[in-house]
Amino acid sequence: MHGIPRGLVFAIYYPVLAAIGLPANLALIIILYQRRCGLSGCITYYLVSMAITDLMLIVTAVILNRIAGIFFPFSFPFITPVCSLRLAFNFAAIDSSAWLTVAFTFDRFVVICCQKLKTKYCTEKVAVRVIGIVSALTCLKNAFVYFIYEPTYIVNNIPLFCRARLIFYTSPAWAAYDWIRPILTPCLPFILILLLNILTVRYILVANRGRRRLRVQNNGKNQGDPEMEKRRKSIVLLFAISGTFILLHLLFIITIIYIRVAKVVYFTGSDFSEQTFLLEEAGFRLLLLTSSVNPFIYAGTQGKIRIELRNGLKYPLRLLIQIFKIGR
Secondary structure (H helix, E strand, O other), X not given: OOOXXXXXXXXXXXXXXXXXHHHHHHHHHHHHHOOOOOOOHHHHHHHHHHHHHHHHHHHHHHHHHHHHHHHOOOOHHHEHHHHHHHHHHHHHHHHHHHHHHHHHHHHHHHHHHOHHHHHHHOOHHHHHHHHHHHHHHHHHHHHXXXXXXXXXXXXXXXXXXXXXXXXXXXXXXXXXXXXXXXXXXXXXXXHHHHHHHHHHHXXXXXXXXXXXXXXHHHHOOOOOOHHHHHHHXXXXXXXXXXXXXXXXXXXXXXXXXXXXXXXXXXXXXXXXXXXXXXXXXXXXXXXXXXXXXHHHHHHHHOHHXXXXXXXXXXXXXXXXXXXXXXXX
16 A cells, blocks of 8 residues: 555545445345245345345444545534444344355255254244344443543544543453454354364265265266255355355454554554554454455356346336437
8 A cells, every 4th residue: 555545545445345235235126025036045044134234334333433434524423422332233243244254154064964954943943043143232332332431522522433441441341341342253153164164075075985986886987966956056155154154254353452462552553554554443443344345155056136226227227218208
């Protein structure tokens, strides 16, 4: 970024992220809600919940936090009570996104690797319950964030911006909460998703070798396996979603470990060139990128979603053409 003002990079990056992610997630939610994509109800519920969480993350973290902070720094979202509530929603959306990805990864792990458990666990009813529990727990966990902050400034009797209260640094209870929070998200989801993917890959490799030997013995030649072909789309979707999560959260987790182990203070706002801030901001940008990338992963791995998306794009064009014809 030599020669380019960092403020300009942020002023371009976040609006582009919102301009792509907001309509993409809205379109995905509408497409999945119509259930024309040939996906099971269980997968559909998880994908819709993840898309809603990504949409919430774009609205709260990207638009109301970053974009508003860059272009409208003294606006309504930065009145202290609103700012505190907004930050609580930010963390809740990040947590929900991470743990719903874990839930989806575990569901696909069960489908692929645990045939006996599959019929009981991989149902729409269980998916709804899991999504509800994840959403409730992440909201409960991050409700405490609201009470961390106090006004940074008071202008005309209006409290503005948020800074952590002094007790947040001195109280053992708040210190414990500050340690537990990054362990629960994103470190634990990262480890679970990585572990589930390793176990899934191991199972697939072993199962493929076994099924290939069996089919060769039965048929005398190595033929295609309809069962594995049926699983392929589910496997591709799983690895695309979980793999993207791992890649885009890796730098954010490295930042957390670096700050904790090295006991480095967080960015204070006094020096825009601090290495801690640059590392933290780069990790956070990649984390937010997941909210805009996921809809394209779904479309890239599922042909019917691409078809519905193309039909959706054609509809307003056909509508304009009809309006133009009527106007003539």
